[in-house]
Amino acid sequence: MSTIAELDKVVYLDYAAATPIDPEVLQTVLPYWDKRYGNASSMHESGRRAKGAIDSARAAVAEVLHCEPEEIIFTGSGTESDNAAVLGAARGARVRGNHIIISAIEHKAVLESAQQLKNEGFDVSILPVDAHGTINVEKCLQLVTDKTVLVSVMYANNEMGTIEPIQKLSAALRERRAGSTFPYLHTDACQAAGFLTLNVAELGIDLMTLNGSKIYGPRGIGALYKKKGVSLVPLIVGGEQEQHLRAGTESVPLIVGFAAALTKAERMRAAESTRLTTLRDFFIDRLLKKIPQAMLNGHPVDRLPNNIHISVPNIEGESILLMLDRHRVEASTGSACSAYDLQPSHVLLALGQNAELAHGSIRFTLGRHTTKEELEYVLSIFPGIVERLTRLSALTATI
């Protein structure tokens, strides 16, 4: 096994979990914590300045999404945006129908919202995915009934990186609606932002979730795109902020930071996607050559440029993670042992992967600061870790 390299830094390969804030974004945000205070609801100069900053931020986000500024609602997180979209749209359309459809690989923010709706008397259909994690548009249409008010399918999966055919889905649903506005289509685009187009007109969606922590922006800020005419029952009440859809004094620094981060991510999108796709494919190719028993999870081509997700038989993810951590490499796992509920990842099980393999899953997600040298370092130590844990494993023993 390789010795611990004297790296002067951590090799951070967990960008899907959190991204460092962009230094320019941070500089943009700082004055709003300090000198540029003021409540946007106040009429005086400080208040007007705060309102102006929020208005500009909203316009900047709308420009990236190709929508109207009034169609952007700032929230506290991606999770809140998912909750607001799924719970809010379904509750708002309750008189119209009590059925929703979500994909089997949604984030827990959507899954548990659906569970909540079930408790309120809604019927929930789960749209399965194939072995690559892709939904089937035809299958989705088959699940739609006259009572269906919402379909929620994520844009790109946070665990195994598969990109879903949102445009095809929205086109098919538009045809199925036949003039009606239902079912609405919601997509969680938290992982897609910075890699895929966020043009809502092209995507043809009614609701879209974004958050700051995945786009080199501040944490504690999310956004929800809500197409004009879509009615939502708010989760948080008690103020007229965000068109009465999200009460509470706006966090001007976080809103300004979110807009700056999204604008920069969009500007860097094409070049960064190309750069990371090359690095990703290099890493996958070398990794699978060095560890032939490993398998790539998710779609081989229609996957996020920054996502590498593998399962290694006979060894367990948390053990891999801690061995990597000792070599100062930071990754993530879908193994049950690392989860607080001790359940294997529902995403991997939805792919039809058995629990045994799901336990041995590991996710590397690349980002703006990832270099080829870093990946070469990981490739130099990872086979040793796999070999060590495999030799130790009871599953490789002849008994």
Place this chain on the structure above:
Amino acid sequence: MNTNDKLCNDGTGWLYSDTVKDHFFHPRNILLDEKNYEADGVGVVGSPACGDMMAVWVKVDSGTLRITECVWRTFGCASAIASTSMMSLMATEDGGMTLSRAKRMTPEAIIERLGGLPDRKYHCSVLGHLALREAIEDYEENHVART
């Protein structure tokens, strides 16, 4: 103060105690070449689907009925590996545990020697004592019954 607080506030920010880390990174008594190992008893517990599986091989002094060797293999998380390692140490230290005592080894005793485990790891990952018990029962079926 519960175990979790103690572990979380130890200054390293680690989920696991130093002893757990030590046994995870430097496991004791691993059996690598099981094909050429002549054990007196073998025990296997857990399942790959559950994410934890342990195999334990023992050698027993038939005169003193003490464990002379206790070697193992584990599929599982860090606490599963560390707890099997610690179990093997406890079974063989001080001249080896008597079979009757070894069969009564508790998960609590292993966890205590490990300096604690996070609450959620308590029940699922500490199975080493069960594998040891199975190995001893295997020994008893094969040897004691005949004598």
